[in-house]
Amino acid sequence: MGGSNHLVRWLAIALIIILADQFTKVLILGSFQLGDSRYVTSFFNVVRVHNSGAAFSFLAGASGWQRWFFVGLGAAATIFITWMLRRHGQQTLFATALTLILGGAVGNVIDRLLHGYVVDFIQVHSAGWYFPSFNIADSAITVGAVLLIWDELRRVKRS
Numbered sequence: 001m002g003g004s005n006h007l008v009r010w011l012a013i014a015l016i017i018i019l020a021d022q023f024t025k026v027l028i029l030g031s032f033q034l035g036d037s038r039y040v041t042s043f044f045n046v047v048r049v050h051n052s053g054a055a056f057s058f059l060a061g062a063s064g065w066q067r068w069f070f071v072g073l074g075a076a077a078t079i080f081i082t083w084m085l086r087r088h089g090q091q092t093l094f095a096t097a098l099t100l101i102l103g104g105a106v107g108n109v110i111d112r113l114l115h116g117y118v119v120d121f122i123q124v125h126s127a128g129w130y131f132p133s134f135n136i137a138d139s140a141i142t143v144g145a146v147l148l149i150w151d152e153l154r155r156v157k158r159s
Helices: 003-031 065-088 092-115 136-158
Strands: 037-041 044-051 118-126
Touching (some): 003 044, 003 092, 003 136, 092 118, 118 136
Antiparallel strands (some): 037 044, 044 118
């Protein structure tokens, strides 16, 4: 399989992540008002939260410039990751990590462009402690980052 065939496969997987992310966000926007929360289990709620910042609401209180900063960062990351996938698409673990990050980043950039904020809806909690709400895109980015670290640790161990 040539380099371009690898790239098409990875981009198709990223597209599936983007579509799943956007589909779940459309469901939340259509079913929940801002701040609504539904109990699912003793440790999991579905909520509707708008995050104008980055991870853990970093810069959420800024005056609005952060929207375009994160859109630009996402665009730059998309170009760089696509270039990396073209060059290293045959490295399955590395390319999987990049693909997850790409799909998640684009999913959240779409929110910023459409709404000016990212729609978060997954809330995990225990004994009064609440993890910051997140979404499918955030999950993909996190798993991708973990896989990148794992890939690098394997690479270091081999050398």
